[in-house]
Amino acid sequence: MIKGLYETHIQVSNLENAVKFYTEILSLKLAHQDENRRIAFLWIGKGKDFMLGLWEQKGDLQTRHFAFTADKEDILNYSAEFLRNKNLKPYNFLKNGNQQPMVFAWMPALAIYFNDPDGNQLELISILEGEGKPELGVLSYEEWLERTS
Template sequence: MIKGIFETHINVSNYQNSAAFYDKLLNIIPLFEDSTRKSKFYWVGKPGESMLGIRENYPSPLIQRQHFAFKVNLDDISSARDYLSDLGIETTNFLGESSENLLVFPFMPAVSIYFKDPDGHSIEFLAMLKDPPKPELDIMTLQEWEELHGRG
């Protein structure tokens, strides 16, 4: 029955700084801002599909770093990496290395890049691959995955 995550909320140290960050991400659509509660909400992708909420110092000023992933298409990974770089946002692969070297998680299979928001929350752009999962394999480069499937 479960189709995906509809709503994610994160605690931020300064909702205006975080809003300025999230306002720049592609397909993050501002939905509602409540300055009294120091919070802002966004549609992710199309309105009504999924939502991200940010809220300053809730329930406390302690920020617990969190991780979440946005689903993207494989063709969009490189352009997303370039877009984030143009914004001055560093991207890495799963191992913390340059995101130029894309890695595949064979158990899914999927490819992703990682970056951080102003509070250090770990954000991932993840693209599912159309190949069948290979959980017996370790993480490998996209080039190795493609060669394994006769496309390299």
């Protein structure tokens, strides 16, 4: 019955700034904005495939994490540079100081992280072919290739 996740919602401190970030920086499309309720809905992908809801919240925000699906080649070849060009800091969980994508071996999936202006943790992710190898943990894409080839 369940075929996928259609939408998710996050809290933001300033609705206009958040809409600007997600539309101008990440190229999502504004679907609807309700000034009375201080919410906005953004389309992700083609047409009406997926939706992100932005809810303005005064006071303490409850930051969240969610991931955008991306092509493996785009993550490998363009993501870190794209994010830095948008004044965003890409990061991974490798603890080696680089800003390159990593592989979650249990899935397996290639991923890179960055934060929105409110501290919500965003991810670009691409599921890799093949079986997961949980024993490998989190590793660089190069290490993944070496250990699975």
